[in-house]
Amino acid sequence: HAIGRKQAKPKQQVALAQKAQALLDQIKASSSHSNTTAIANAWTYNTVLHAWCNCQNLDRAQALLDEMESGAGPAPTTSSYTTLMNGWAKARGDPVTNAEHVQALFDRHVQHYQTSGQRPDCRPNHVAYATLIHAWTKTRTVSAAYKAEGLLQQMYVEFQKDEEADSNSKNKLGADRIIPNTQLITSVMDCWQKSGAPEAGQRAESLLQWMIVRSQEQSNPHVAAMMRPNAHSFSAVIAAWARTRQAGKAARARKVLTLMSQMHAKGQIVSPPNTYCYTNVLNSCAYCIQEDDEKKASLAIAVQTYKELLNHADPTVQPTDVTFSTFLTALRNLLPSDDKRTSAVRTVFEAAQERGQVSHVVVQKLQSVLPKKDYEELIPSSCREETTGHVLADQIPAEWKRNVV
Known part of the structure; x- marks a missing residue:
């Protein structure tokens, strides 16, 4: 396990990956003898794959995954795919090219899961979806935001299937369930915020409303809590409005801040508006469309928001x-x-x-x-x-x- 550690320096990471590969090759060679108990299983392969990803040798990592998929090695698990996906998501170079690699791996993951008997240990999970969305977010493109939202909806369909399976079976899925949680939904909002799309504020706010409705309609309190918006969710929506060039964006950002305050007062969310939320409302005012009526309305919102923050009773919200x-x-x-x-x-x-x-x-x-x-x-x-x-x-x-x- 230490072989794949991230703390090592680049040269050390290469040496560790080479050592891990040598050990794997040794285990594979010895496993051909009937008198050995050494077996190169999926965990072993994944550890070496992780080591190659740590030193950014993604070709060597890919070769291991290819070997696992071909049947020459153990069957790949979810971790096999997500480790390499994460390697590409964090790779140097063009973010779009990297995201395309991550997308291709995700598609392979889905295909392998569907064609290999839908093994539970190979099912695309929350990490797979989150890694792909993160990779697309880094591209800061409009098309990426639509892709991220599509992935969220795809994940929600899987979630609904799990809900139905749970209700019809005594054997609950438990930890194997796919749940579009707060962090993942917020990451899609963040993707819209960074996209530069004219419709980014509206799309992010629509996701927030969708998130609120989905969490409130949940009968399972644990699942409801996992889907409930937090401070980061509201901040992402306010920031999305701040970055757009639409008329009325200051009022829309302020509306989200007010909604957050109201939901917190009713006990529907844990976190009250934080300094970042207030500051992003001010930012939406500062860069409004330069028309007299728009400037007048934005100034009023800016003054109101600034005074609220300046006089806030919470010492952590200043x-x-x-x-x-x-x-x-x-x-x-x-x-x-x-x-x-x-x-x-x-x-x-x-x-x-x-x-x-x-x-x-x-x-x-x-x-x-x-x-x-x-x-x-x-x-x-x-x-x-x-x-x-x-x-x-x-x-x-x-x-x-x-x-x-």
Whole structure:
């Protein structure tokens, strides 16, 4: 088991994989003699396959899987496929090419399961689906988001089959059940968020609503808990709205935040909105469509959201330097350059100072939004580059940045 360990350095990983392969070859050679008890089983093959994946020699890992599929070795298990899939998902190089390799392996996995008597130890499981979705997410493409959502629906069909099998049988599937859990559904939302699709916010929010309905209709409380949205789920949807260019996106992001608060208050979800959720709503406001009505509505939402976070009773839900920087961006983009904006910006900066959240990012944003005179009044000359006025990060007073993470 130690042979496949990830902690080793690259050269050590290669040496470990070579040693593992040599041991496997030795076991295979000795197993041909009737007086030996050594057998190269699936666990042995999977350990060596894992070692080759650790050192990114995916061709050698693939050769082992080919051997297992051909019948020359033990029959491949779910772990055989998911290990190599994970190797490709984490491989260097073009993310699209890597995702295509993972997809091809997943398809082979499904085919082998269906043509080999549907052995339970070879059934595509949660890890297989999650690895494939992760690989497609890394491509940051619209087509990947649709593929990920299709995989989720495919998994849900398998889940429904398991539900029916459980209800009709005394032998429950238990751990072998395929359940589209919170983490996996959220990863599909994240895929939409990173896709750049105009419809990303709507698709992610639709998945959230689907998730809520599916979890609430579950009679099994354990399964319901596994499918219930968490803070990451809501954050992914808010972030998806923040990244779109659709009109009304700030209102939609704020609506998701409000839904999260309401569900938490009713005890329907465990986590209340966190700082990341609030900050992403501010981000959706900061980069709204530049039309007067849209800017006015977004400004109102930004101010409301900022004040809620600033006055939040929970000490773990407080504005960070990213929050202050994002709100300064919103003020810059949503207000005309006048004394009113200058006054608001100064007030926000003073709040960041008071809370020890003045990072170099906050000061950079301050410089971009304030008149030079006001900027130089707030930032000591010792913190500024003489010619450009840019902040010297290491010169920001320690008291100002004491809580910056």
